[in-house]
Amino acid sequence: MAMMLCLSSIAHPRRRWLPALFVVILGSLLWPASAMRAESSATHPKTVLRFVSWKPDHPRVWQEAIERFQEAYPDIEVIREIAPHSSTAYHDLLTQKLKNRDASVDLFFMDVIWVPEFAAAGWALPLGDRFPPSEQAKFLPATIQAGTYQGQIFGIPSRIDGGMLYFRQDLLKAYGFGPPQTWEELARQAETIVAGEGKTRPALRGYSAQFKQYEGLVCNMLELIESNGGRLVSEDGRHSLLHSPQSLAPVRFARDRIMGRLASRAVLMYQEPESLAAFIQGNAVFHRNWPYAWDVSNDPKRSTIAGKVGVAPLPRFPGGRSVSALGGWLYGISTYSRQPSVAWAFISFLSSQEMQKFFSIHAGLAPSRTALFNDAEVLTAQPFFRDQFAVLRGTSPRPRSPLYPALSHVLQRYFSRALAISNLDLAAEAAAADRQINRLLKLTEGNT
Amino acid sequence: MTGGSAGRDRFRTGEQAGWWMLAPALAFSVMFALYPVIDSFVLSLYRIFLAVPDLGQTFVGWENYRDLATDPVARQAFLVTVGFVVSSTLLELLLGLGIALVIHEQFPGRGWVRATALIPWAIPTVVAYQMWRFIFNDQYGLANLFLFGDRVAEYVPWLAYPGFAWLAIVLADVWKTSSFAGLLILAGLQLIPDELYEAARIDGANTWQRFWRITLPLLRPALLLALVFRTMDAFRVFDLVFVMTQGGPGGATQVLQFYGYKALFTEGRMGYGAAISVTVFLAIFLLSLFYIRAVGSKLFEKEPA
Numbered sequence A: 001m002a003m004m005l006c007l008s009s010i011a012h013p014r015r016r017w018l019p020a021l022f023v024v025i026l027g028s029l030l031w032p033a034s035a036m037r038a039e040s041s042a043t044h045p046k047t048v049l050r051f052v053s054w055k056p057d058h059p060r061v062w063q064e065a066i067e068r069f070q071e072a073y074p075d076i077e078v079i080r081e082i083a084p085h086s087s088t089a090y091h092d093l094l095t096q097k098l099k100n101r102d103a104s105v106d107l108f109f110m111d112v113i114w115v116p117e118f119a120a121a122g123w124a125l126p127l128g129d130r131f132p133p134s135e136q137a138k139f140l141p142a143t144i145q146a147g148t149y150q151g152q153i154f155g156i157p158s159r160i161d162g163g164m165l166y167f168r169q170d171l172l173k174a175y176g177f178g179p180p181q182t183w184e185e186l187a188r189q190a191e192t193i194v195a196g197e198g199k200t201r202p203a204l205r206g207y208s209a210q211f212k213q214y215e216g217l218v219c220n221m222l223e224l225i226e227s228n229g230g231r232l233v234s235e236d237g238r239h240s241l242l243h244s245p246q247s248l249a250p251v252r253f254a255r256d257r258i259m260g261r262l263a264s265r266a267v268l269m270y271q272e273p274e275s276l277a278a279f280i281q282g283n284a285v286f287h288r289n290w291p292y293a294w295d296v297s298n299d300p301k302r303s304t305i306a307g308k309v310g311v312a313p314l315p316r317f318p319g320g321r322s323v324s325a326l327g328g329w330l331y332g333i334s335t336y337s338r339q340p341s342v343a344w345a346f347i348s349f350l351s352s353q354e355m356q357k358f359f360s361i362h363a364g365l366a367p368s369r370t371a372l373f374n375d376a377e378v379l380t381a382q383p384f385f386r387d388q389f390a391v392l393r394g395t396s397p398r399p400r401s402p403l404y405p406a407l408s409h410v411l412q413r414y415f416s417r418a419l420a421i422s423n424l425d426l427a428a429e430a431a432a433a434d435r436q437i438n439r440l441l442k443l444t445e446g447n448t
Numbered sequence B: 001m002t003g004g005s006a007g008r009d010r011f012r013t014g015e016q017a018g019w020w021m022l023a024p025a026l027a028f029s030v031m032f033a034l035y036p037v038i039d040s041f042v043l044s045l046y047r048i049f050l051a052v053p054d055l056g057q058t059f060v061g062w063e064n065y066r067d068l069a070t071d072p073v074a075r076q077a078f079l080v081t082v083g084f085v086v087s088s089t090l091l092e093l094l095l096g097l098g099i100a101l102v103i104h105e106q107f108p109g110r111g112w113v114r115a116t117a118l119i120p121w122a123i124p125t126v127v128a129y130q131m132w133r134f135i136f137n138d139q140y141g142l143a144n145l146f147l148f149g150d151r152v153a154e155y156v157p158w159l160a161y162p163g164f165a166w167l168a169i170v171l172a173d174v175w176k177t178s179s180f181a182g183l184l185i186l187a188g189l190q191l192i193p194d195e196l197y198e199a200a201r202i203d204g205a206n207t208w209q210r211f212w213r214i215t216l217p218l219l220r221p222a223l224l225l226a227l228v229f230r231t232m233d234a235f236r237v238f239d240l241v242f243v244m245t246q247g248g249p250g251g252a253t254q255v256l257q258f259y260g261y262k263a264l265f266t267e268g269r270m271g272y273g274a275a276i277s278v279t280v281f282l283a284i285f286l287l288s289l290f291y292i293r294a295v296g297s298k299l300f301e302k303e304p305a
Helices: A002-008 A017-043 A059-072 A087-099 A115-120 A141-147 A169-174 A183-197 A215-226 A245-258 A265-269 A272-280 A292-297 A340-350 A353-363 A370-374 A376-381 A384-393 A404-420 A426-443 B006-043 B063-070 B072-104 B110-117 B125-135 B142-148 B162-191 B194-202 B207-235 B239-244 B256-266 B270-301
Strands: A047-054 A076-083 A107-111 A164-168 A205-208 A284-289 A309-312 A329-333
Touching: A047 A087, A047 A340, A059 A076, A059 A340, A059 A353, A076 A087, A076 A340, A087 A107, A087 B256, A107 A340, A115 A329, A115 A404, A141 A329, A141 A384, A164 A169, A164 A292, A169 A183, A169 A309, A183 A205, A183 A245, A183 A284, A205 A272, A215 A245, A215 A404, A245 A404, A245 A426, A265 A272, A265 A404, A272 A284, A272 A292, A284 A292, A292 A309, A309 A384, A329 A340, A353 A370, A353 A376, A370 A376, A370 A384, A376 A384, A404 A426, A404 B256, B006 B270, B063 B072, B063 B270, B072 B110, B072 B162, B072 B207, B072 B256, B125 B142, B125 B162, B125 B239, B162 B207, B162 B239, B194 B207, B207 B270, B239 B256, B256 B270
Parallel strands: A047 A076, A047 A107, A205 A284
Antiparallel strands: A107 A329, A164 A284, A164 A309
């Protein structure tokens, strides 16, 4: 507005080209955006659906799934916007768009930990009308819970993920071991095998998992802590419990027994791909990962240990129970989408029995629909789903809060410091993290 | 525009024309520099959690700054940042001086050496730091290959040690930007007249004396300029940490800017994140004021004789 006034008050006729030039420059900066938008809607007579997704692990499978959808709905064109592979980087990009109420996002994936945030912020559309309880009952309860916030459902589970223990069947058999029940047993088995094989395989270590300062660290530590009867946050979600003895002991175990001993210290920089690489190169006896690792480690093209891999529930501490952290992705529709029904058509197609089966068989993803765990074709392709059904059904969620990203940063820093600095005063560090988390939890009290 | 003398009239229109010519640049500075700074400052006085709109957007005055002062994570990030700034800047100046002295000399193939010295500076930032991450990789990194060859069992996971991870980001930054400091210093070297050296040589000064008595004093403006550029750049380091370590392990490489980024973009704590940004801005602003006051006068007034 101020600019317009300035322009109209020009007195000298010969100087008029100057402001005119200014307008031209500004205009040329703003013009392309509007021009491009007009063009894209003119050349696509089809309904265009914009799907923001991470970079998929199985691009060809995804390509085919979307082609199948477009065959079934010829007047809809799906445009995928590919975000980074990392969950946090994807979160930052997606929420940036949603903060700006970007109408060019119709639907997206939500990590199981994002639903409270997306729901409370009003970014995700409630889907109860389209996805009634009768439909929800066909999915694993843990995944439906993950998609629900304050009694309303916001996310449709595309699959389920849970942490599981992969191991070298051949090595365990050679040394007369069965799958370990406790962490102590895992440690002893690994030490025996590494000592025995050390001369021929100097790079062999006992364990590989994800201990980098990132989201996966929270999953790994949650599994250790809860398998000792500890908790990250109290049942009612009001208090952080990191300083409790049951929560402290597993952290101490990870620091004193795993770091640089059972596992190479390098696990402090490992996310899923690096830790899986160590396993499939034959450099680890035991490995913790999500269900997709089964397909990769048994693929002779990528793995040196294909056919020698076993899988079991993760170990526990004496007196505890085996715990698998809940992971996975849910489809959500943006509040700012102008075509939620079209987005819904796409979601119900992709999460149908048939398409989940397709993803399970071709990408090795564990389905979120309970019935598929009894499906003959799925079980032929992924026989380990049968044994792991109990593990996946019993997965344990991370704390649920709209402020989860902030909680997670406190947890990540605490765990990373606890594991990386061997002479840290664990109790004091845990108490400090508790205080930070309690402050965050207080902000949303009555909101959970 | 009648009345008054013709001269004053011309002066007035001249002044007006000047303002008009400045207007586009001024408008851009206000829009893209001043406005964001003021907006960030205002934002930093509010408590805003994007994910919890129910909490509203409350004006809390200096609360975010008070929190920042007592936040142990921020304190660690501040120390990490200052340590990074001091050590990387000093090393870059020393190395840059070395590079500049070498490529200032006359020798066959100097053009090639000059071009080669600039390669690190020319490589896109993310690519360069990704490369350093690979060099320190525990399984296939060059560092381990050079040090241990095929003794795989001795391979060291460099970036898994808090102290070394910090050292690694300093090293990567020094590698990348020393040649930029070198370039600035080279420009200073070229301003020193050859006659001074000739005169010194006739007076019997040896190489060291010529360096300490002529080169270094006359190079001071260029060195200061390089110092200003490098400190300010190092203080707002972000990409390096984002690519190489993501702040880990245990927050050992988490610099202030990365902490601010996490608060703003991942946690949606707009007020607190803005307070961190404003703090970094103020730190850089004060540093540059200090430079201009304490050393800038020498930089701009004292021309080489």
